[in-house]
Amino acid sequence: MVIYRHANNFRRASIILGVAFILIWALAAPSQAAGIKGRVIAQGLRSAKGILVYVVEAPISSSAVSETAYVLDQRELTFIPHIFPITVGSKVEFPNNDKVAHNVFSLSRAKEFNFGSYEPGQSKTEVFNKPGVVDMRCDVHQEMNAFILVLKNPYFAVTDKEGRFSIPNLPAGSYQVKTWHEKLRSARQKVTVPENNDVSIQFKPKRGSAGVLYR
Numbered sequence: 001m002v003i004y005r006h007a008n009n010f011r012r013a014s015i016i017l018g019v020a021f022i023l024i025w026a027l028a029a030p031s032q033a034a035g036i037k038g039r040v041i042a043q044g045l046r047s048a049k050g051i052l053v054y055v056v057e058a059p060i061s062s063s064a065v066s067e068t069a070y071v072l073d074q075r076e077l078t079f080i081p082h083i084f085p086i087t088v089g090s091k092v093e094f095p096n097n098d099k100v101a102h103n104v105f106s107l108s109r110a111k112e113f114n115f116g117s118y119e120p121g122q123s124k125t126e127v128f129n130k131p132g133v134v135d136m137r138c139d140v141h142q143e144m145n146a147f148i149l150v151l152k153n154p155y156f157a158v159t160d161k162e163g164r165f166s167i168p169n170l171p172a173g174s175y176q177v178k179t180w181h182e183k184l185r186s187a188r189q190k191v192t193v194p195e196n197n198d199v200s201i202q203f204k205p206k207r208g209s210a211g212v213l214y215r
């Protein structure tokens, strides 16, 4: 019995020691991830929320297709979210969670389609396999509008209401970073991301017509 208890104590002590070791190792290990963060000061916009900030070219490209089920919701005659960045090759679901029928379509070069009219409770899906801006409309409700932004890599973010954004986990290197918003001219900046530190940048895009995502 005594021996048995000793063995148990020993095992408990080993576990505690093991956990402590892992914690110390985790704290001491240098973080390899660096990112780009900062702020977009949008002149002439009511809110700085919902501005896309994206890395134009990055080592990881379309192979990084997200397995996330992207959902562009329809509620109260609104597409949610309004600005919707995804990576090339992603599938998007378009559930009609409204009380009326919608007819979602796009005439954009990056993706042209027309779901036709569909009832509340029904859903449609579409795969977006070409980079670019997809201007989403509803044939029944002219005020309904959203932008699906099909991006070449997963390094992008959308600003919060203060205009802040954060693009984490970038490999060290030099990148062209751009903004996109339907009512702003795109601003761009060249940014060098070091091995272990985040870089802070600021954009001040002016009002105007939006350009393309990629030339």
Ligand SMILES: [Cu+2]
Pocket (backbone or CB within 6 Å): 077, 101, 102, 103, 138, 139, 140, 141, 144
């Ligand atoms: Cu509609």
